[in-house]
Amino acid sequence: MKAKLEDVAKLAGVSPTTVSRVLNNRGYISEKTRQKVENAIQELNYYPNDIARSLFKQRTNFIGLILPTINNPFFSELALYIENESANHGFKIILCNSLGQLDKEKSYASMLIRHQVDGMIVCSYNRGIEAYRNPKLPIVAIDHYLSPGIPVVGSDNYEGGKLAVQHLINQGCKSIIHINGPAELETPAQKRRKAYEDLVKSPITYEITDLFNEEATAVTIRRIFEEHPDTDGIFASDDLMAATCLKVANELNINVPDQLKVVGYDGSQTVMSLLPQLTTIRQPIKEIAKTSVLNLIDQINEDPMEEIMEIVLPVQLLNNGTA
Amino acid sequence: MKAKLEDVAKLAGVSPTTVSRVLNNRGYISEKTRQKVENAIQELNYYPNDIARSLFKQRTNFIGLILPTINNPFFSELALYIENESANHGFKIILCNSLGQLDKEKSYASMLIRHQVDGMIVCSYNRGIEAYRNPKLPIVAIDHYLSPGIPVVGSDNYEGGKLAVQHLINQGCKSIIHINGPAELETPAQKRRKAYEDLVKSPITYEITDLFNEEATAVTIRRIFEEHPDTDGIFASDDLMAATCLKVANELNINVPDQLKVVGYDGSQTVMSLLPQLTTIRQPIKEIAKTSVLNLIDQINEDPMEEIMEIVLPVQLLNNGTA
DNA sequence: ATGAAAGCGCTAACAG
């Protein structure tokens, strides 16, 4: 069986308390004892049991991360930085892909609570999950409002939408179409749409209902060109949709950027590597990640911090060629 | 404070054991008692503490996942399916990004052991980590040999390399260059290179040393065209490198596929969405994920299963246009 | 400077 603290104590000829002391570097220990203990640890190949420790300490150093799907450049980059930053502070990430399904998200949320996570970072799009109302559970929501009282970290979606649409207008587009996910109230991403609607005389938005199905997205986009053949600009609310626009345009022999200009949204590293010509709005993904983690850790430590309820980070237009 | 089992018991007027019984649906309980208990659970908004449960059961239902970086379409897709499949079997994923650094991987591995994970799935590229030699810790390695005795799940890398290079030859390429990551012994990915070397008269392989730096990759690729201006075919050992080839070719006004043909490797959904014209070798990512999880769970349950030490899944050429 | 004992929240014998 696995060695436990008691085994180490016996082998070193000391009490469990003493072993615990050297493990945690707490209290006074003679150099000699410390050596004996450390030798025993080596010899037994002992690893402290963090489950037992967590039970006692009422702290797991686990952070639950709920997102729609890690298999998306924006979320995977976000997750990378969240994991990194968390690790820097001694926290571990439990990964949950809700796939946008309410029931999955619910069961993940309660699973995380049962596992005594110290906090959660949620960037999924479902509301009304009771578990989030669990009093005193530190939560940070990324880029959408989860529930009153839960801080939101995100980027300036209205500004991003404005930058995108204004750029298309500046480039001479006359008929600009917007593509967005399903309209949900109070989602900051809908502010991109608001900006579009504020800047364009007769706004037309196509909604992609099944964000997880690229072919369905392509079908919707083909409809744009059938129903609005005069379209000369598209503002897509994320880069994957923008990529699908480019693909469809290519199928239809529509030249980008001459006949059609396309602006995406997110500007993740992966998309920029694979599709460097895509003009897009870059979200400060790393900063969103870091800010979220730090805010969450502050909540966990109950630092008296000034209860910041919404953090809005700046975005940037990357003018790369498709618009 | 958070409600615990004892509080539920008190409120329901029964013993803790009884509460535990209804929680776990074990043993005989009268319907009346069950109701009382369930009401108390509701009323107290009680969530069982899985940490305490794990401590007792000597089982956490945690699986550690170590990969170089989740911010890569291949790994993020893999991680999605691994997480999904694990969740289907009641396991949770702890995400670790080693960033290819030995020390990070080491500390992640021992963190996971301290946290009593029931098993680990490792798709990182470092060898000689002692923690992996921890006897009886179930491990599955994805696409590389970790240590003797640890099962490997992967796809047919030699066949993939062969398909790629043969395709380039069939398309008329005379001077085919291969791009790969740093040469490491016993990495199945090196079998792609082996296939290339077996099929080409005078093989030339460029090594990308810093896989995490796209600009460095671009620099190396530019060197190819300086040093071998007659290059008419490139087999890149992953799609991101292939994408960088396309980008550099574009900079240099080299037409793909007329003057240069490029074949990538992986064929993840994300890359196929963003760069649908890329000809590549598709790995069966979902199957790799599922197989790994199932094999690991078998190990965890000590199912007597036939100790399969290497599982090789088939690959497929996706002939999309860049070659 | 070190040890004994209690307890974190839960479950599983074992009784009854």
Next chain:
DNA sequence: CTGTTAGCGCTTTCAT
């Protein structure tokens, strides 16, 4: 059908 008790592995008063 239900309760009592011990203990999972660790940490921490409180003694000494």
